[in-house]
Amino acid sequence: MPDIILHHYPQSPVSEKIRIVLGIKGLDWRSVEIPRLPPKPDLMPLTGGYRFTPVMQIGADIFCDSLCIARALQERFPEPTLYPGGADGMAWGVSRWTDGPFFLTALEVVFGAQHQKMPPEFIADRGQIYFGSDWNMEKLNADLANSVANLRVQFGWVEERLATGRKFMLGDAPGMPDALVYYLTWFIRGRWDGGPDFLAQFPNLRAWEERVTAIGHGKATDMTSGEALEIAGACEPATQETPDPGDPRGLKPGDAVTVTPDNGGFTVEGRVLGLRRHEIAITRDDDRVGRVTIHFPTTGYRVAKA
Ligand SMILES: N[C@@H](CCC(=O)N[C@@H](CS)C(=O)NCC(=O)O)C(=O)O
Numbered sequence: 001m002p003d004i005i006l007h008h009y010p011q012s013p014v015s016e017k018i019r020i021v022l023g024i025k026g027l028d029w030r031s032v033e034i035p036r037l038p039p040k041p042d043l044m045p046l047t048g049g050y051r052f053t054p055v056m057q058i059g060a061d062i063f064c065d066s067l068c069i070a071r072a073l074q075e076r077f078p079e080p081t082l083y084p085g086g087a088d089g090m091a092w093g094v095s096r097w098t099d100g101p102f103f104l105t106a107l108e109v110v111f112g113a114q115h116q117k118m119p120p121e122f123i124a125d126r127g128q129i130y131f132g133s134d135w136n137m138e139k140l141n142a143d144l145a146n147s148v149a150n151l152r153v154q155f156g157w158v159e160e161r162l163a164t165g166r167k168f169m170l171g172d173a174p175g176m177p178d179a180l181v182y183y184l185t186w187f188i189r190g191r192w193d194g195g196p197d198f199l200a201q202f203p204n205l206r207a208w209e210e211r212v213t214a215i216g217h218g219k220a221t222d223m224t225s226g227e228a229l230e231i232a233g234a235c236e237p238a239t240q241e242t243p244d245p246g247d248p249r250g251l252k253p254g255d256a257v258t259v260t261p262d263n264g265g266f267t268v269e270g271r272v273l274g275l276r277r278h279e280i281a282i283t284r285d286d287d288r289v290g291r292v293t294i295h296f297p298t299t300g301y302r303v304a305k306a
Contacts, residue, residue, distance in 0.1 A: 001076070002059035002235055004029040005228050006220075007043055009036050013191075014066050014099075015054040017183035021070050022218035024174050025077050030223040037125055042225035045288040046232055048268040050296075052261070057228060059235030060292045061281075064268075067095060067297040068279060070176065084173035091176035092278075096299070098180040104130065105151045106184050110191045111137070112144035129265060148198070151188070155202055162204035167211060174215055182212045229289055237273075237283065237293035244275035249303060251275055256306040257282060259296050269306060270294060 006022070006029055008015035022029055034043050038051055046062045047055055056063040056072065063069045071092075074082045083091050107130050115123060115137055127135050140147075158181050161169060169177035185205065188195040199206060241253045251257065255272045259282065270282030273293055280303055281295045296303075 001238075002231060003223075004073075005032055005057040005223060005231070006030070006054055007032045007034045007046075007057065007225075007228070008054040009033055011036065012053045013103075013183045013187035014052075016186050017066050017179045018054050018056070018069050018073075019217040019220075020179040020182055020212065020215060021073055021082065021176070022220075023215040024082065024179065025073060025080060025218065027073070027077060027218040029218055029220055030228075031220040032223050032225050032228050034225070037121065042229060045229060045286045046292060046294075048270060048284045048286070048292075048294055049266045050268050050294070051266055057232060058238070060232045060237040060289070061239055062232075062292055062294045064294060065297050065300065067092070067099070067299060068295050070179070071278065071297075072295065074176075080173065082176040082179075083170075084168075084175045085170045087170050087175060087177070091180075094177050095180050098177075098184060102154050102181075102184055105147055105154060106188055107131075108140055108147040109144065109151050110187070112140040112147055113192055113194060115141065129263065132263070148194075152198075152201075155185075155188075155199070155205060159202040159205045162208045168208065174212065178208075178212050182209065185209050232289040232292055237291060239274050239281050239293045239295070242274035242276065242281075244277070246277075247275050251280070251303065251305075258304050258306050259294075260302050260304070262300050262302060268294060268296075 004027060006018060034040055034053060040051060043055060046057060047064060050064045052065065054066060054069065056069040063072045070082065168174040169181065185199065189199055243253055251272050253272050257272055258267045258269050259280065260267045270284040272280065273283045274281035278298050279295055280298065281293050283291060283293050285291050
């Protein structure tokens with residue numbers, strides 16, 4: 001199998017989730033640092049316009065969104081599992097809380113509290129991605145105490161879970177729920193000046209956080225974006241054509257489609273190659289890298305016939 005390549009940047013919390021997954025699985029991987037703000041000229045040939053972070057590349061197969069990336073890693077490297085103790089399925093359901101309302105509350109706190117320290121172009125870009133086009137910094141700032149109260153409830157649930165004496169969320173071994181809560185803890189500690197004091201009220205969470213930090217990120221070796229493009233160009237996509245007769249949208253391999261995140265912003269065009277309940281894989285031809293297969297999770301994206 002070609003190397004695992006993660007396109008990310010150090011400050012990205014969602015990338016930290018995947019770096020911890022790579023650590024849980026003890027994997028070797030290649031690290032390509034991408035810009036925090038568009039343009040991302042060496043990423044676009046791979047993703048066809050998908051701009052979020054992180055993106056995983058294995059040869060000419062490109063995995064967009066951390067949900068799709070974590071699942072692809074679990075499928076290719078089943079052990080150690082992300083579902084210790086038989087938590088299959090439920091772990092992905094938990095991600096819809098952590099990546100949805102929990103992450104949003106953390107963002108409300110960080111933006112509401114720290115906006116004066118953030119570059120205006122970063123605020124303008126991320127504000128509309130996370131809070132929608134009609135978002136308003138004054139309102140976020142005025143609501144800060146309520147957002148912190150909401151965040152305290154959600155970290156409180158985690159504290160209750162860990163107060164049962166488990167080393168990790170599911171028992172003695174780390175798994176997907178640990179990565180899902182850790183990246184939010186890491187974000188709150190690192191990006192909100194009040195984060196360390198806030199987290200100090202959760203002693204079990206703090207002890208757990210140290211255990212997850214100690215897992216590390218596996219073994220990363222830097223790679224340039226140019227090298228990653230060369231690898232994509234030299235490889236054929238490994239994904240096979242896979243129909244799904246039960247697809248509720250009636251999609252079939254070969255259909256021309258567009259894939260757009262639920263919160264909009266960009267659209268990726270291609271032809272359906274593989275359909276599974278939780279994922280769509282589309283192919284796309286690019287002048288710089290030739291044919292790539294781009295994988296998206298079903299959840300969080302709208303697919304339309306082009
Ligand atoms: N649903 C996506 C969300 C990823 C996300 O929001 N990532 C942030 C960085 S942590 C991002 O893309 N920011 C804009 C950018 O990097 O251009 C996932 O789970 O991967």
